[in-house]
Amino acid sequence: MASDLNPRTTHYEFLGPPGAFLISIGVPIASYGLYFGCSESAGGCPPPLSLSVLFDSVIRAASNPAWWKGLWDTDASLLYLGWYAFCLVAWAILPGDAVEGSTLRTGKKLSYKINAFSTFLLALGITSGWILRNGPESFTFIYDKWVGLLTASLVMSVVQAVYVYAASFKPGKLLALGGNSGNFIYDWYIGRELNPRIGSFDIKTFNELRPGLILWVLINISMVCEQATRRGGFANVTDSMWLVLVFQTWYVADGLYNEPALFTTMDVTSDGFGFMLAVGDLTWVPFIYSLQARYLAFHPVELGPLGIAGVLAVNFLGYYIFRTANAEKNDFRNGQNPKNLKAMETKRGTKLLVSGWWGRSRHPNYLGDLIMGFAWSLPTGFETPITYFYVVYFAVLLIHRQRRDDEACQKKYGDDWTRYTKIVKYRIVPYIY
Known part of the structure; x- marks a missing residue:
């Protein structure tokens, strides 16, 4: 039905x-x-206005049909x-x-x-x-x-x-x-x-x-x-x-x-x-x-040579974690295990990785994503926090996805998932979260 x-x-x-x-x-x-x-048209990032003046500007614009x-x-x-x-x-x-x-x-x-x-x-x-x-x-x-x-x-x-x-x-x-x-x-x-x-x-x-x-x-x-x-x-x-x-x-x-x-x-x-x-x-x-x-x-x-080197190092670290973690997962799902990673048996007959990157955290690919996102913002310097919005937003997004995924896995694997989380304790960032 x-x-x-x-x-x-x-x-x-x-x-x-x-x-x-x-x-x-x-x-x-x-x-x-x-x-x-x-933006340039607004006068900068952020515009050089006090909060009260900025608020008044927003109200005037929103009440003006020409602005819409x-x-x-x-x-x-x-x-x-x-x-x-x-x-x-x-x-x-x-x-x-x-x-x-x-x-x-x-x-x-x-x-x-x-x-x-x-x-x-x-x-x-x-x-x-x-x-x-x-x-x-x-x-x-x-x-x-x-x-x-x-x-x-x-x-x-x-x-x-x-x-x-x-x-x-x-x-x-x-x-x-x-x-x-x-x-x-x-x-x-x-x-x-x-x-x-x-x-x-x-x-x-x-x-x-x-x-x-x-x-x-x-x-x-x-x-x-x-x-x-x-x-x-x-x-x-x-x-x-x-x-x-x-x-x-x-x-x-x-x-x-x-x-x-x-x-x-x-x-x-x-x-x-x-x-x-x-x-x-x-x-x-x-x-x-x-x-x-x-x-x-x-x-x-x-940035100059030293700035370039620093940003490159941060980005390549994030990409390395992101790509190698995903490669481990995809190889394992396709019946391959070139690194001889350890896995936990579940009652469903499937296995959960508990070594390699996936033994350090449940979502190591998210960690790589976050590090790369930070590297993308670093070239803008530190004159404004607005260009780092992506990093903050992405962290919130990935934490929400991680919680949704953990909830779905709890329903899917039951007690096995509880046992798995005791083995792989950290959600995204090893030793921190």
């Missing part, structure tokens, strides 16, 4: 409907706030739609292997087309050719049209969230266990359907990897071009800007190249697709994660 396959959700995340509503409003506010609170109209830019919206269409066409026409995902509650597995990395290379090739032919000043439009592009991504997120919510009521849909509460606001936010699709096109995994992640790199390239235009060419771009571009491009390329690893993540196997993932993929990732590059575009920072 459908009710057996799609039971009613009885446990809320994010404090339930009130929390879902506040986050749905809060994410757009924070996205605009991080621009107007850290200024958030919309038709040209920027068409550019964003063109970008999204490019990603769709690339997914459709570029060759790619078919990979099966995890087994669903129905006993079936979905097939996914793997060509995100090819799409990335195509986008980089076109962008590089355009810049080489027309100069860096030709690719600064993302900097110039930032607010309009941000607004377009938010509109796309809302439209997709409404569509997938409405489509989830068609017969035969497999719903997310956490998104079938019956409350419109909560289910719309958290995602009602587990794997919304149009034919073979999987909306959730497409958004996770292509439009937002690749746009993040293109935004960074635009910020490099903006700085190059102001400083007289690419030869005068600061070392800090190059580091941010290289670090974040490598991170994105690594994720896209290892696309099949996405299909075992909590986002794909457990979470539905609603406004939470839509706005996270399409708005938050490209426009918030690129904050460091946008700051450096109008506030250049020179």
